[in-house]
Amino acid sequence: MTPFDPASLRAQFPILAERIGANPLHYLDNAATAQMPRAVLDAMVAHETHARANVHRSVHTLAERATRAFEGAREAVAAYLNAAQPEEVVFTSGATAALNLVAHSFGASLRPGDEVVISTLDHHSNIVPWQMLRDRSGIVLKAARVTPEGRLDLEHLAEVIGPRTRLVAITHASNVTGAITPVAAVVALARKVDARVLLDGCQMAPHGPVDVQALGVDFYALSGHKMFGPNGIGALWAPFDLLESMPPFLGGGEMIRTVTLERTIYAKPPMRFEAGTPPIAQAVGLGAAARFLSALDHQGVEGHLARLTGRILDGLAALDRGRQRIRVIGPTSLEARLPVISFDIAGAHPHDLCQMLDSHGVALRGGHHCAQPLMEHFDLAGTTRASLALYNDDADVDALLSGLDDALTRLSAG
Numbered sequence: 001m002t003p004f005d006p007a008s009l010r011a012q013f014p015i016l017a018e019r020i021g022a023n024p025l026h027y028l029d030n031a032a033t034a035q036m037p038r039a040v041l042d043a044m045v046a047h048e049t050h051a052r053a054n055v056h057r058s059v060h061t062l063a064e065r066a067t068r069a070f071e072g073a074r075e076a077v078a079a080y081l082n083a084a085q086p087e088e089v090v091f092t093s094g095a096t097a098a099l100n101l102v103a104h105s106f107g108a109s110l111r112p113g114d115e116v117v118i119s120t121l122d123h124h125s126n127i128v129p130w131q132m133l134r135d136r137s138g139i140v141l142k143a144a145r146v147t148p149e150g151r152l153d154l155e156h157l158a159e160v161i162g163p164r165t166r167l168v169a170i171t172h173a174s175n176v177t178g179a180i181t182p183v184a185a186v187v188a189l190a191r192k193v194d195a196r197v198l199l200d201g202c203q204m205a206p207h208g209p210v211d212v213q214a215l216g217v218d219f220y221a222l223s224g225h226k227m228f229g230p231n232g233i234g235a236l237w238a239p240f241d242l243l244e245s246m247p248p249f250l251g252g253g254e255m256i257r258t259v260t261l262e263r264t265i266y267a268k269p270p271m272r273f274e275a276g277t278p279p280i281a282q283a284v285g286l287g288a289a290a291r292f293l294s295a296l297d298h299q300g301v302e303g304h305l306a307r308l309t310g311r312i313l314d315g316l317a318a319l320d321r322g323r324q325r326i327r328v329i330g331p332t333s334l335e336a337r338l339p340v341i342s343f344d345i346a347g348a349h350p351h352d353l354c355q356m357l358d359s360h361g362v363a364l365r366g367g368h369h370c371a372q373p374l375m376e377h378f379d380l381a382g383t384t385r386a387s388l389a390l391y392n393d394d395a396d397v398d399a400l401l402s403g404l405d406d407a408l409t410r411l412s413a414g
Contacts (some may be wrong), residue, residue, distance in 0.1 A: 004300025005168050010391040012037040023361025026399040031175050031340050031387035032365050033225045036285070040229055044281050044286035055280055056254065063275065070280050073287025074270070075382055078288040081220065081237050082211040084223075090236045090270040091283050095202045096125040098221035098236035099169075101273060102198060103129035105246040106167070107218075112138030115165045117195075119144040120377050121174045121181075124370040130169065138362045140164070145358045146377060149256055150177030150330040154185050165195040169219075172204035176383065177330025178340035180204070189214045196242075202226050203338060207305075208298040208388065212237055224282065228389075229289035233282035236273070243269035250275040308388055309339040313399050315401040316343055319408060329383050339388035342369070348411055350384040356410065360403035362396075 018025040051065035078086040092098045110169040134141045168190045173180045192199045198219035206227040224233035252275035256266040320326040329342040350366030365385040368375045
């Protein structure tokens with residue numbers, strides 16, 4: 001493990017040397033897409049340069065290289081998740097595809113009246129697939145509320161989980177409030193009624209290795225582009241016996257053992273769920289990202305990001321000067337939260353704020369963040385969001401707070 005050094009870590013991300021006009025780039029949109037280090041970029045270039053071929057089927061040299069790289073990436077992701085075996089990791093095009101896979105495949109075992117429980121905190125990718133399942137199969141979809149602080153309301157969750165609940169599908173951490181879900185409490189409630197638990201790990205996976213066995217859940221979805229890997233790749237983890245009990249979602253090449261004109265015998269997991277030519281270079285990149293993350297001093301990273309998050313929260317309070325114009329949407333403490341800070345400034349549209357901050361070189365996110373039910377809960381159309389990653393530093397926070405100060409001055413003058 002390499003001791004945490006913000007400057008040397010930041011230097012591994014070439015894009016952070018970019019300038020936005022006259023300003024350095026201060027990239028604070030990591031909850032949407034994180035940047036890629038050289039280790040990931042180099043792995044993908046090396047693969048495409050020396051091993052570009054299809055996987056599994058051919059025996060020529062390039063194909064064998066490609067297969068080793070692809071399955072090596074699966075092993076790296078499995079190790080990052082502490083999966084019992086690599087075959088428990090299914091590569092998908094992203095977390096959205098992983099969640100849809102579960103909704104279709106595991107969802108095929110659900111019957112009219114069976115219940116799936118989600119929450120108001122969830123991203124659309126963990127809401128819409130279950131609504132679609134409800135509409136085509138007659139399941140009942142329930143949603144747990146959130147607390148005023150933007151955390152999962154465990155008391156209400158206990159009320160909505162019942163004897164017909166078959167699955168609790170919930171975010172591991174909110175992409176809006178930053179609140180981390182108390183997974184052990186959720187699992188305990190679900191197990192009382194023998195329900196499965198799915199975690200949307202998109203926001204949590206970039207912040208250090210995830211131990212799916214210790215979490216005690218049944219499904220875990222993640223997205224490569226949020227954990228310093230490429231776009232177009234993600235993964236679904238589930239125990240092998242559970243995957244083996246599920247029918248495939250997509251049909252085609254690669255996911256079969258035998259095909260005749262009358263019937264098909266499906267392959268075992270994970271190939272059962274990987275129809276067609278997979279995103280090979282992207283998987284190689286995700287594997288490299290998992291190895292990169294596994295080698296970090298995550299205790300050092302966590303402390304660094306907690307300090308920067310505290311600076312932002314304190315800075316927003318100082319800029320507000322008690323006028324109650326700036327409202328933080330989510331926890332205002334550092335307890336059980338990620339470095340994701342969403343806020344509303346009265347009288348200012350999030351998109352306008354983002355444009356103003358872009359003139360300072362600060363990249364933020366403005367809008368509903370694919371969480372419209374949560375926005376409705378807070379009576380907002382959207383928020384401005386700053387989200388930190390392991391390469392952010394004090395200069396990024398300084399630029400954010402300075403840019404917001406300038407924006408508030410311009411808005412007041414207007």
